[in-house]
Every structure is written in structure tokens, then in C-alpha cells.
Amino acid sequence: MAMRRYRNEHDRSVFSRRALVLFGVQGAVATALGARMYQLQIVEGETYAARADRARIRPSLLAPVRGQIVSRDGKPLAVNRHNYRVILYREEVDDPEKTLERLSALIPLPPLRRKALLEEIGRTRAFLPVVLAENLKWEEFAEVNANAPALAGVSPELGLTRHYPESDFTGHLVGYVAAASERDVERAGKDGALIKLPGMRIGKSGVERVEEIALRGKAGLSRVEKDAHGRPIQELERREGTPGEDLTLTVDMGLQKYAMQRMGEESGAVVVMDVYDGDVLAMASTPGFDPNGFVLGLSQKDWLALRDNEKKPLNNKAVSGLYPPGSTFKMVVAMAALEAGLVGPGHSVYCGGHIELGSHRFHCWKRGGHGTVTMHEGLKQSCDVYFYDLAKRLGIDLLAETARKFGIGVLPEIGLVDAKSGLMPDKAWKRARKQEAWYPGETLHAGIGQGYLLGSPLQLAVMAARIANGGYEVHPRLVRARNGERVRARSLRGTGIDAAHVETVQRGMYGVVNEPGGTAYRSRIALPGHEMSGKTGTAQVRRITTAERATGVLKNSELPWKERDHALFVAFAPADDPRYAISVIVEHGGGGSKVAAPIARDVLLKLQFPREIPEGAIPQGAAPMFTVKDEDEDNDGNEDA
């Protein structure tokens, strides 16, 4: 017993010592655990907290509502239309196939589309919505709404898509939006993330593109808490963005539409602008195209049809079409000569039908010639020989200097990316470009607006406007107001051209239209105070050979369309107190007086008398004014938000 007790005591002391050692080790481990907590939560706590936030909180951009575009007369040109969509939330659906089948009884969902959708649903992660149908009719949308209880997981929702109510009439001008490309995203810099958002569209052409930044607005921010699978749980913070600016264009929709319709099937352009503030009242380019197609996505067939059409409906000819200005350039030649002091307004030239320069013979359009012509008659009858003479005296460089003051060869400051600067050649240009000296004969060609000379319809309108306003540097503009607030017009700077010289030319243009013998006399407006002054032009597309001159120049109608002359006309009205300038170009239309001048007359009449043309505006024997039945003039209300 004693022995046992001793043994037991011995055991106990060994046990106790070792138990203490054990507890010591355990205490050390516990201390290490505590130290680890300190390290993770206190020393590195902030870092981990930041990582935790990054893991669970995803900031996402909120697309701002794109600004809308209206015309100066209040017609909506680009609006955000309700897009009735049906969206499927996979998580709430047991059997997508059955759901789609049920849905197909309510909205058009052909079996092939259903199959594609089922594949998409299979691919998409469960919490991401799948768009089943878009741009539904209200009736279909309502039908889905009414049946919502039987369609778990199917949600009828309202989105916004861009819509252009005036479709073809403003396709070039307003442009269109589409999804951003890789390059767009790169170029957008800080906004790259915004324009990459699904459903986000950016301006690809026209005003939509020029004013992209203003129309786009500022992105909002939403911080959404998401779980480990990326499923959104709750929104922690939401800062709404700033909607894009609503723009009021300078364009008058009534006039724009009329101009487009007046051009009809012709390929060409009409630009009307205010001669003082530069407001572009109409910028028509025909044929038009429907920008809505680009928003919804064009079919390959439709796209190819547009692209391969020889009348180039996708080009905005008003700013990007370049044509030799032809005789419409003669005012500039006259002013250059007067400015240079080489001739006075009374300077006269004998026109025998041609002029000789070295071994070359330069022809007047009128076979047999005009006889002796003054500057006034030279403009009025568009005598080529008269202007050959002036050009020869001037030389190309002096001519170019004046031409640039009237915007020829100068990029119009209108912002449209497809706007072109055209070409006003001079000696330096030719040396740089062609490594060749300037030939005197080329100066003669330039004197009648041919040769290297190229200008766009907009540039010709600017030229006409600067003549009309007495020689002031008016610049065209497209935006009249932003968010309802008027944009101030640029103050007018003089071109430095003597007002008297401008007046001489104005009188010549008056004669062209309003005096018998003027090339556009048949297109006059016979209402005092509303007359139009203008200048015809016919731009040759092909060279007329000597042989052809000998056998008789072919008539335009005998030529294939592509080889016919361009018909041009520039004008302003009212003649005695000008307010509006216009340029009209009809591609391969033939003569300016026959084809382009009547269009300018009609458009200027429509502009001055939007409702009803007064009796006697059109003189006896002239072609009646073109009219269109505007069935939707008064009932195309503003249907959109």
C-alpha cells in the first residue's frame, strides 16, 4: 500500500510536470494564434479591408440619357424612344423551353429564334438577364404584361433607343448612333468605359457625331455589392449622371423637308443659310437614307444596296461632295479684279466666242460669242471670255487670295467630320503637289471655275452669303440652342473687300435672274422685296475635244448620266435686303439655269412664304412651283419622351 502510494505520488509529480510543460506549449501556440490575429486584423487589417471591398463592391457606370435634337421649328429630329423589351431572368425560370413556348403565343418568336435563345440562355450565367425580344409593339408588350403571372422570370421592361422621326430627310445632317468600336473606345479616353457599356450608343455621323460629347452627358456611378458569383445584392451608392444636352438645330424642318422633296430623285445638294448669323436653315443631300436602319442594325443586303448605289446616298454631298464651281465662281473673279484695281466696273471685253492664249484656244459657252460685254453683262450672261480676260490679268495667286476670303478652298467651320475644304489652286500648291510650274492656261480655266478648282455646296453657300451680306466673314453653324439656351452667333468680321465692289457683283447677280437676257431670268421671283439674285453654273465633268467641237458638242441628254454636266446655282434673297443665301447642285443634272435655278427659286419661295405663295410670285410662262402634299404636316405630334 505504501509502495503503491509512493508510486502514485511519483507518477503524479511526473504527470504534473509534464502536464505543465504541455500547457506551456499550448499557451505558446495560443499566443502565436493571438499574434496572427493581431497581424491579420490590426497590422494588415486595412489592406484586407480594402481587398474585401474590392472583392465585393463593383462600381458600375450609369449611362446618362442622351440629349435630344429638335429643329429650329420644334420638330423632333433625334429622340429617345421607348423600347418595349422582354427580358428573361434565368434564376426565376424552371423550364426556359416551356416559358419560351408560352411566350411565343403572345409575341412573335419563331422556332428558330427560340432555339437560338435557348442556346444563349444556356451559355449565359444564371443571374445575367437575357433579352428575349426588343422593339415590340405596345399591344404585344401589354399582352406580355397581362400574362406576367403565368410567366415567372419573364419581365417586360422599358428601355430607350434612338429614333429619328424625320428619317430620310435628316439622315445626313443629324446622323445616327451605333455601338462604339474599339477605336472609339480608345479615342474616348476617360469616357471609354462609359461608351463600352452594353446598350450604349455613340454618334457615328452628322450632328450626333459632332456634338457627341454634349449629347452624351456625364456618366453616373453606382456602387453595387455583389456576391462571390457576381450576382448583385444591393446598391450601396448611386450618383446619377448628367443627361446630355438637348440641342436645337438651326435647320428649319419645313424647309429641309421641302428641299429634300424638291430635289426628288436627283443626286445633289441644297444648302440654305442665314447671311448674317450663319444659321444653316437647310442642308439637303439626296438621295437620303434612313438613319434608323443603322440604329437597329442593317441587313447585309440593305447595306450593300446603300453602299453600291451610284448616287451615293450615304454621302453628305452638301459638305463632302466636291464640284468645280463653274460659272458660280465668276463673282469672285470679278471682285478680285476690282480689288486688285486692274479694271473698273465699266471694263468691257469683246467676246468672239473664244480667246487665244499661245497656241490654245479657250471657248465661250456661247458659240459665236457675246460681242462686247461689260462686267454687268458678263455676269448676267455668264460670258466666259470676259472672265478669261480678267483671270489672265489677275494671275492665279491674286485670284486665290480673294477666293479664300469667300471660303473657297477653306474648310468650313461647321464641325461635321465629313466636311471638306475643297481646292483653290495657286502656284505654290501646284509646285508642292505636282512638282510643276503653273501654266497661264490654267489661270484661264480657274477664271471660269474649272480646272483644279473644287468646292462643296456648303462652301458655295458661304460664298453666296458673304457676297449677300456685303463682304462679311459669316460662318455656317448648325446648333442654335443648347438646353433651350441660345448659342450666340459669332460677331461678323469684314473680309476686307470694298463694299462697292461687292455691290457691283450683287447687281450683276440681280441681273442674272431679274433682267431679260440673264441666264436665270426664267427662274425669277416676281414679287418686289422678295426677288432673288443669283448665278448659274454648269460644271463640265468630261473634256470636250476639238474634234467634238467640230462636229457639234453632244447634248447632255445624249450622254450617259455619269458624263453629264453638274448643274449649279448660287443665290440670295431678298435681292435688295439679303437675308438668305442658297446653293444648289444637281449632279449630272445638265445646265445650271435649267435645272438648278428653278430649285433655288422654289426653296427661297418656300422659305419666304412657308404657308402660301402669293399670287404673281411666279411670272407668266415660268414653271409652276413644286408642291408636295404634306399629309402629316400637322399631326406628327411629339410622341416621345
Place this chain on the structure above:
Amino acid sequence: MTSVEQHGTAGPTLPQKLLRLNWPLVLLIVLVAGIGFAMQYSVADGSVDPWARRQMIRFAVSFVGMLVVAMVDIRFWRGTAYAFYGVSLLLLIGVEIAGTVGMGAQRWIDIGPIRLQPSELMKIALVVALARFFHDLNPRQIRHVLTLIPPLLMIAVPAALVVKQPDLGTAVLLASGGIVIMFLAGVSLWFFALLMAGAGGLVYAVFASKGQDWALLKPYQYDRIAVFLNPELDPRGAGYHITQSKIAFGSGGATGEGYLQGPLSRLDFLPEKHTDFIFTVLGEEFGMIGGLVLLGLYMVVLLFGLMTAMRIRHLFGRLVATGVCMTFFAYFAINMAMVMGMAPVVGVPLPLVSYGGTSMLVILFGFGLLLSAQVHGKVTFPRRGTVL
């Protein structure tokens, strides 16, 4: 302690036993389990379903079981120790044969409605069996080298079976628990020096065998170790658990996000958040203060257990009590180290807090034995002199 001497015949009555029970320890256990309920409620987004309610029921049943076990005379447990060990071993082998495959490793056996993890049961059975072995041993024989063969076999066989399951964590737990009992029983320190050298050799062998035909571990176990050593290796795969756990735990800071507020736990970033990673949730919601409080409570439980053990007069009781304490310690230390990125992810629950029936039952059974040894601390055993 009362002066009532027990010499086998007229033992104390049940109420006396109940009074003698180490109630502070019992209350501490209830407190820790209470923290568990709170955490189960939290990981279910503030709901008693699906975990907290069932955890409470299991605890209640196991708790009653613990008291019953505590009331049973410790000599009964000595008597059934080998039988208990034998049954556990058979069940462990049964898992090999009839086990259901779960989590890629066979760990459960279905007995009617209960899904039993024999490896958990073995943790206690091994403690009891080893305690009996050393209790029954003639003191002179403890220094004999051959004496060490039976206990080493008793440890090695179940540990090998568990490794084969494969469940590395439990195997380490079993082995370390058994060795601690040998240590406390008075086995020569030379043995432990040798053992440590051997363990070092084994670790070397494990790494040396990687990729060889005779690889000691499964590829995923190597992956886990590699990823544990460098979690950034595989932030979306195997390192994901550790990384997410550390982020969530660390983001708790000093005071935590607040109860029911832990965002990452709430948002499914944590794997096994109601079981193995419950401590991460606690760390995220209560911060370092919460973590230290739980660790402190565990240590107090441990201290109470060891102090109780030291007062027990018989070796069997002392070894059982310290063995239970060691198992308990190994549970929470490994689990905490694991979720804090100090140990590989091995699938050891946080005792009394993690959701799970078997571990709860086993731990409370162990504490029942500890309490039985305490209540019956002064009983005498008929000692046989030798086992060899």
C-alpha cells in the same frame, strides 16, 4: 472536494455526484456552444434555419449525453476502453468498405438516421484505450522499450486508416493526441527526441516522394500544402479558400463589422462558412476582440480541464482528462491556424462552434469522460501488475 471516501462499496448518490461536478467547466462549455449558435444564426443571414436550430438540438442531446457519461463510474469506462477502441476501429474499417463518398473523401458511415464519422469517434477511443494501457502498466515496465510497441500500434493503425480515407488533418490529430498521452504517462524523453527526428524524416519523405510512384499523399493534398505555403499560387483554385478566408478575417479589423454584418460571409465568398470556416465569420464580424475572446474561452476551458486532471488521483482518469483536453486543444488550434493561413486546409472543425453532429457528440462525450474522471477522482482500481 468532500471528505467522503469511496472504497468501492458505498459510492456517492447521484445528487451528490451532480453537486461534485465541475460546474464552472460545464458552464464554460455551454458558453462556447452559445457562441456557436450565434454564429450559426449569423451565417444563415440571421435565421435559425438551416443550421442554428439543428445545432442547438444536437447540443442539447449531446449535453445530456455528456452528463450521463459523467455520472457513470470511471471504472466502467476503463473496463470498456478496449471494446470502445475495437468498435471504433471496426467502424473505421467499415468506412473503407461501406462508406459513402462525400467531399471526395470517404469519411462517413450511415447508421440509420445518423451519419457517423468513425475518425471522430476514434479520437476519444484512442485516448481511453491508451489511458487504460498505461494505467494498467507495471511502473517498472514503462522504461522498457518493448512496452512502447502496443501503444504505438494503437496509434498507428487508426492513423493509417484515416490517412487512407484520406483525411490528413484527423490523422495528425490522432497521432499527436496519442503521443501526448504517452508523454504524460511518463514515457522516456529519449523516445520523444527520436520521434521528432522520425517526424522530420517523414516530412522530408513526404516532400521527396512528391511526383514519384510511391507518393505518400494524394495530389490534391500536395496542392493544398503548396498553396498553403504560397496561397497566391492559385488565387482562384486551391488558394481561394485560404485567400478569401484571410481577406474576410483581416477585414474585420479590431472590432469587426458587427454581428450579422460580415459582408464577405454574407456574399458567399467564404467556403464552408458554417463548418470549417466559421472562425473567419467570427473574425469578420467581431474582429480581433471577438477572436481573442473565443481563444481566451478555449484556453480557460483547457486550463480548467488540466487543473481538474491534476487533481484526479488515478492515472487512468488523469490520462483520459488530459487526452480529452489535448484533443480539444488540437481541434481549435488547428482550425484557427488553418483559417488564418498558418496551416493547410485540412478540414478540422472549430470545436463546439462549427456546425456538425459527430464532432459535437464526440467532444461532449470526451468532456463527459473528463467529468466522470473528475467526479470519480478518488476511486481505486484493481490494478494488474503487468500487461506484457
